[in-house]
Amino acid sequence: MNSEIITEIKDRLAKALENLDHRFATVRAGRANPSSLDGIMAEYYGTPTPLKQLATISVPEARQLLIKPFDRSCLGAIEKAIFESNLGFTPNNDGETIRIVIPILTEERRKELTKQVRTMAEDSKISIRNIRKDANDTIEKLEVSEDEKKNLMDQVQDFVNQYNKLVEDKTREKEEELMTV
Numbered sequence: 106m107n108s109e110i111i112t113e114i115k116d117r118l119a120k121a122l123e124n125l126d127h128r129f130a131t132v133r134a135g136r137a138n139p140s141s142l143d144g145i146m147a148e149y150y151g152t153p154t155p156l157k158q159l160a161t162i163s164v165p166e167a168r169q170l171l172i173k174p175f176d177r178s179c180l181g182a183i184e185k186a187i188f189e190s191n192l193g194f195t196p197n198n199d200g201e202t203i204r205i206v207i208p209i210l211t212e213e214r215r216k217e218l219t220k221q222v223r224t225m226a227e228d229s230k231i232s233i234r235n236i237r238k239d240a241n242d243t244i245e246k247l248e249v250s251e252d253e254k255k256n257l258m259d260q261v262q263d264f265v266n267q268y269n270k271l272v273e274d275k276t277r278e279k280e281e282e283l284m285t286v
Contacts, residue, residue: 107257110243114261117236118268125229125272129279132218132225137164137207142172147186149179159183160203172196172203210283219280226276230269237265 146153
């Protein structure tokens with residue numbers, strides 16, 4: 106029973122960190138990254154459809170994205186969705202593909218992005234604290250000795266400390282990446 110609780114906590118903490126990685130991937134650092142287009146939905150036969158399902162997205166150069174739709178008839182819808190996404194991208198439609206040249210980030214924009222990264226990291230830390238709270242509540246309900254409960258809670262706190270440190274390290278890395286010109 107105790108090992109099940111610890112395993113579940115480890116899994117939930119790992120998912121929280123994985124979620125943070127995914128969210129950090131959507132923050133662009135002046136380089137082309139196909140994941141920066143995740144979440145863009147284009148109208149396809151009247152249905153909002155994720156861009157990934159409508160086209161292949163590749164990176165032919167360091168600051169350029171190339172979008173090649175599976176069906177050329179949806180080119181206009183993809184271009185419109187990218188333009189309306191407020192990502193600061195200007196799509197260039199050549200009739201068969203869409204090219205996006207990633208603009209160079211200004212220092213002001215870099216600072217805004219680092220604030221965004223810190224907010225994402227804080228959200229991740231909050232979810233880690235919630236995982237700890239849930240785990241401690243579960244441990245309190247166990248019918249074991251107080252010493253065993255204390256040991257389990259100490260183990261949980263050790264995991265929380267480890268994951269908080271990982272979040273801080275990843276945040277520092279991302280901030281350095283953003284501030285590097």
